Amino acid sequence: MKxxxxxxxxxxxxxxxxxxxxxxxxxxxxxxxxxxxxxxxATQNWGITQSKSGFLYFGNxxxxxxxxxxxxxxxxxLGDYNVRSVHAIGDRIYAGAFxxxxxxxxxxxxxxxxxxxxxxxxxRNFEDFWHIYDWNGYVVFHSQKGLCFYKDDQLTHIxxxxxxxxxxFVVNGLFIVQDEQAGLMEVRGNDIYPIxxxxxxxxxxxxxxxxxxxxxxxxxxxxxxxxxxxxxxxxAWKVPANSLLKKINIFCxxxxxxxxxxxxxxxxxxxxxxxxxxxxxxxxxxxxLRNNTVLSAFVDREGNIWGGLDNGIVKVNFNSSISFLxxxxxxxxxxxxxxxxxxxxxxxxxAVFKIGAQKFxxxxxxxxxxxxxxxxxxxxxxLYQDDRSLLCGHNLGVFEIKGSSANEITPDDINGVWNxxxxxxxxxxxxxxxxxxxIILEYKNGxxxxxxxxxxxxxxxxxxxxxxxxxxWMSHGYRGVFRIKLNKDLTEATEVLIFKNTEFPDxxxxxxxxxxxxxxxxxSHDGIYxxxxxxxxxxxKKDFEAMFSDGIYPNDIKEDQYRNLWCFYGDKIGVLRLLxxxxxxxxxxPFLPLDRKMVSAFEHVYVEDDKNVFFGVxxxxxxxxxxxxxxxxxxxxxxLRSFKGNSDSTTYQLNYVGDSIxxxxxxxxxxxxxxxxxxxxxxxxEQRNVLYSTWLKNYDSGFGEWTEVNQRNYSNLTxxxxxxxxxxxxxxxxxxxxxxxxxxxxxxxxxxxFAKVVxxxxxxxxxxxxxxxxxxxxxxxxxxxxxxxxxxxxxxxxQLKTAALVSEKEMIRLRNDKLRNEMVYKEKELANSxxxxxxxxxxxxxxxxxxxxxxxxxxxxxxEKKVRLLIKKIDRDIDTENNWQVFETxxxxxxxxxxxxxxxxxxxxxxxxxxxxxxxKMGMASKDIASxxxxxxxxxxxxxxxxxxxxxxxxxxNLLEYIENV
Numbered sequence: 003m004k005x006x007x008x009x010x011x012x013x014x015x016x017x018x019x020x021x022x023x024x025x026x027x028x029x030x031x032x033x034x035x036x037x038x039x040x041x042x043x044a045t046q047n048w049g050i051t052q053s054k055s056g057f058l059y060f061g062n063x064x065x066x067x068x069x070x071x072x073x074x075x076x077x078x079x080l081g082d083y084n085v086r087s088v089h090a091i092g093d094r095i096y097a098g099a100f101x102x103x104x105x106x107x108x109x110x111x112x113x114x115x116x117x118x119x120x121x122x123x124x125x126r127n128f129e130d131f132w133h134i135y136d137w138n139g140y141v142v143f144h145s146q147k148g149l150c151f152y153k154d155d156q157l158t159h160i161x162x163x164x165x166x167x168x169x170x171f172v173v174n175g176l177f178i179v180q181d182e183q184a185g186l187m188e189v190r191g192n193d194i195y196p197i198x199x200x201x202x203x204x205x206x207x208x209x210x211x212x213x214x215x216x217x218x219x220x221x222x223x224x225x226x227x228x229x230x231x232x233x234x235x236x237x238a239w240k241v242p243a244n245s246l247l248k249k250i251n252i253f254c255x256x257x258x259x260x261x262x263x264x265x266x267x268x269x270x271x272x273x274x275x276x277x278x279x280x281x282x283x284x285x286x287x288x289x290x291l292r293n294n295t296v297l298s299a300f301v302d303r304e305g306n307i308w309g310g311l312d313n314g315i316v317k318v319n320f321n322s323s324i325s326f327l328x329x330x331x332x333x334x335x336x337x338x339x340x341x342x343x344x345x346x347x348x349x350x351x352x353a354v355f356k357i358g359a360q361k362f363x364x365x366x367x368x369x370x371x372x373x374x375x376x377x378x379x380x381x382x383x384x385l386y387q388d389d390r391s392l393l394c395g396h397n398l399g400v401f402e403i404k405g406s407s408a409n410e411i412t413p414d415d416i417n418g419v420w421n422x423x424x425x426x427x428x429x430x431x432x433x434x435x436x437x438x439x440x441i442i443l444e445y446k447n448g449x450x451x452x453x454x455x456x457x458x459x460x461x462x463x464x465x466x467x468x469x470x471x472x473x474x475w476m477s478h479g480y481r482g483v484f485r486i487k488l489n490k491d492l493t494e495a496t497e498v499l500i501f502k503n504t505e506f507p508d509x510x511x512x513x514x515x516x517x518x519x520x521x522x523x524x525x526s527h528d529g530i531y532x533x534x535x536x537x538x539x540x541x542x543k544k545d546f547e548a549m550f551s552d553g554i555y556p557n558d559i560k561e562d563q564y565r566n567l568w569c570f571y572g573d574k575i576g577v578l579r580l581l582x583x584x585x586x587x588x589x590x591x592p593f594l595p596l597d598r599k600m601v602s603a604f605e606h607v608y609v610e611d612d613k614n615v616f617f618g619v620x621x622x623x624x625x626x627x628x629x630x631x632x633x634x635x636x637x638x639x640x641x642l643r644s645f646k647g648n649s650d651s652t653t654y655q656l657n658y659v660g661d662s663i664x665x666x667x668x669x670x671x672x673x674x675x676x677x678x679x680x681x682x683x684x685x686x687x688e689q690r691n692v693l694y695s696t697w698l699k700n701y702d703s704g705f706g707e708w709t710e711v712n713q714r715n716y717s718n719l720t721x722x723x724x725x726x727x728x729x730x731x732x733x734x735x736x737x738x739x740x741x742x743x744x745x746x747x748x749x750x751x752x753x754x755x756f757a758k759v760v761x762x763x764x765x766x767x768x769x770x771x772x773x774x775x776x777x778x779x780x781x782x783x784x785x786x787x788x789x790x791x792x793x794x795x796x797x798x799x800x801q802l803k804t805a806a807l808v809s810e811k812e813m814i815r816l817r818n819d820k821l822r823n824e825m826v827y828k829e830k831e832l833a834n835s836x837x838x839x840x841x842x843x844x845x846x847x848x849x850x851x852x853x854x855x856x857x858x859x860x861x862x863x864x865x866e867k868k869v870r871l872l873i874k875k876i877d878r879d880i881d882t883e884n885n886w887q888v889f890e891t892x893x894x895x896x897x898x899x900x901x902x903x904x905x906x907x908x909x910x911x912x913x914x915x916x917x918x919x920x921x922x923k924m925g926m927a928s929k930d931i932a933s934x935x936x937x938x939x940x941x942x943x944x945x946x947x948x949x950x951x952x953x954x955x956x957x958x959x960n961l962l963e964y965i966e967n968v
Contacts, residue, residue, distance in 0.1 A: 028625040029325030033290040036315040041074040047310030050300035053090040055657045056685025061085035072683040079116030089134035098131025110666045112655040121157045135172045144170040171211040180208040210255025222252040241279020256299045266296025323630035324595040328622035336618030339608040340385035342392045349382030376407040386422035395419035412452045420464040435463025459495040465515040469522045477515035514558045562609040570605040573598040638686040640730035640738040648677035673750040681713040684730035699725040721749035
């Protein structure tokens with residue numbers, strides 16, 4: 003069963019590779035360049051290989067370069083000579099230089115160490131070793147002066163050339179060399195033999211031999227082009243690539259999977275050819291390389307093509323299904339693309355450019371093949387074609403494109419045309435949204451004309467769609483969503499409703515209008531919405547929202563002609579591809595190279611057919627070849643690159659050796675060196691945004707969060723045995739097998755066994771000593787406390803006596819003050835009473851004298867007059883001010899603050915009204931008050947009524963209660 007599954011998988015892979023061979027990249031893949039300042043070596047790089055650990059090694063003029071996908075390291079163990087060749091065999095990395103050959107191996111702490119294999123005086127004069135091969139159990143070093151065969155680190159034999167060995171190759175199990183005079187020869191056993199017809203290559207420089215099949219090979223020469231060998235005869239390979247390669251001079255080559263040949267050239271950079279000799283791609287200095295001379299070529303396990311240049315190193319992400327029309331082509335920022343009458347048109351921020359369909363698919367096209375359409379200079383927003391003509395929505399208006407020129411068809415006051423929308427009832431009319439509203443275009447007499455501007459609507463209308471109810475919908479990022487009803491002749495907006503972004507349930511972000519399956523939908527980061535006419539409101543489109551299981555909704559969705567949904571998530575992109583059963587499959591991995599390259603808020607996708615998709619990007623356009631197969635589940639490895647304790651001169655590493663990882667030494671560290679720096683890396687070279695997670699057992703609670711940081715620092719670790727586990731995950735979700743590294747932190751000297759025994763003895767002695775001193779201190783404390791207690795009792799007794807005397811004296815003083823006050827009061831009362839008696843006696847004596855005089859009066863009128871005068875005199879004496887002052891004095895002693903408080907609250911009261919208030923407070927009846935004030939009882943009642951008004955009392959308020967509270 004397992005065998006059957008493997009056969010099926012191999013068949014699928016083979017079929018996928020066959021399919022991929024038919025796919026040509028229209029643009030240029032991502033290219034990454036490394037200069038000498040990056041890798042800290044010399045400019046020239048002669049050989050490339052990849053070890054089992056996944057690291058890349060380069061033969062550099064300064065030594066052997068190692069690249070682990072993050073850091074570069076230079077090994078200069080071969081001396082001050084140019085390293086011409088490197089080759090990974092098993093757990094070793096073999097290298098050859100000028101009169102030097104050997105290999106690197108991992109020592110006990112997984113560091114690379116070099117061992118020279120230079121043996122015998124003859125080998126020392128072989129000069130440069132250009133190639134290294136693993137053949138029939140031998141490691142073979144190729145020099146122009148001979149082939150050196152090694153087994154078990156011993157030189158077994160040497161094969162010498164007839165003249166000089168220009169080159170050597172191992173292809174389909176055959177070891178083929180080129181002798182400068184004898185031509186191509188084959189190594190068999192311990193000797194070489196001419197190949198039938200191989201004399202053809204005498205004097206030619208053969209730079210590559212690669213297999214087309216088990217029985218066919220392609221031979222690439224520097225100046226004479228390509229030849230094909232079917233194991234019987236040689237013939238020139240007359241294919242399209244031959245003329246180009248002959249002109250730009252092949253220097254090296256390697257196979258890409260089973261169906262492509264990669265050539266490094268002297269004058270033309272990298273050329274990729276398929277098995278039929280068709281050129282798939284050429285990348286030279288104009289198209290992204292920093293140098294046209296490629297000294298070495300290599301394909302890593304992920305499908306990236308590496309080139310050792312005459313000046314630097316380049317990586318070509320050829321395994322990606324995304325390629326770019328950027329930089330070299332100088333198109334500008336890509337906004338829109340359309341195909342019309344076998345020509346492609348590109349709308350950018352510079353103009354409209356066009357190119358013929360056949361030339362567009364040509365991998366050798368250059369920038370001159372893109373022709374700028376006249377009169378289109380400036381910002382292009384949209385392109386529209388309907389088999390009759392091609393229209394351009396431009397910053398300046400609408401242009402009709404014919405051939406290589408364009409004519410403006412809108413008036414000068416129409417600027418910024420965003421789009422074109424057909425009108426279902428009339429295919430001769432088009433609706434366009436502009437910066438300032440809507441316009442109608444009409445097709446008549448064989449061309450398009452501007453017809454009218456729609457009145458009563460002047461908003462910028464970038465996103466517009468018709469719904470099945472005849473309404474025109476428009477979304478504006480800041481203003482909200484508009485529903486527009488147009489009149490029949492499309493001249494005026496008869497109804498315009500505005501819905502704010504917050505009127506959509508659970509939404510707080512701008513909305514974008516799109517049309518999917520003939521339905522108008524509105525997308526935002528908070529959801530996907532549809533207008534429900536039955537409920538007259540916007541509702542969540544839950545069946546669409548369910549397709550985004552992570553809860554992250556796109557800011558825009560575009561449906562293509564195959565009903566696939568292209569989703570734009572800010573700076574990322576994905577597609578929901580419609581399957582046969584009506585469900586959608588979420589695909590995102592192929593579009594990772596487009597991250598942060600799209601034109602934000604102006605994302606554009608043009609689906610030409612089911613094989614080719616194009617996107618507008620910041621510096622041009624990108625091409626997605628849907629049938630360009632790529633394996634996203636390629637395994638990779640994570641490595642511990644450095645483990646170093648504080649002040650420790652030894653750096654421990656942990657690399658993959660062979661198919662497993664080994665830790666031969668468990669390091670121990672003194673407690674004073676318990677601060678550690680740990681760095682790690684994953685040998686994954688494509689889009690190197692790898693995430694890491696670590697767990698230090700006995701310290702961390704578990705694995706930490708995934709992060710791009712590839713190092714950890716630990717300080718002040720306690721003693722014990724630790725184990726750090728390192729995990730890595732690439733952008734496709736593939737996890738590398740975790741790496742585990744153990745180390746030990748020794749306890750400090752004061753926690754050793756001997757120290758602990760000493761500490762116990764010292765502790766017991768201190769306890770006994772402390773007990774003795776504490777007992778003495780307790781006894782002394784008791785004596786001192788007893789003496790202090792007696793002293794406190796004595797002092798307390800004296801204080802109580804003193805306090806009693808002070809209290810008694812204070813009570814006597816208070817009693818005397820009270821008696822004194824009472825005496826003063828009685829004296830005042832006696833004086834007042836005496837004065838009153840004197841005044842009354844004087845009054846009575848005066849009345850007596852007056853009555854004596856009245857008795858002697860005979861005349862009645864005179865008598866009556868005297869009596870009335872006497873009555874008035876009595877009245878005056880009854881209501882004298884002195885009487886009131888006496889009353890006021892006695893009243894004030896009882897009610898000290900009454901008059902002051904009364905004056906503060908009611909400053910407008912008269913003295914007579916104040917008297918009335920005093921009498922009322924004393925609880926006197928109206929009759930008594932009348933007698934005291936020498937008025938009638940009715941007058942008292944009237945005065946009480948007026949007083950209530952002045953005091954602001956209402957009818958239900960009690961006058962006596964109010965005055966008592968004053």
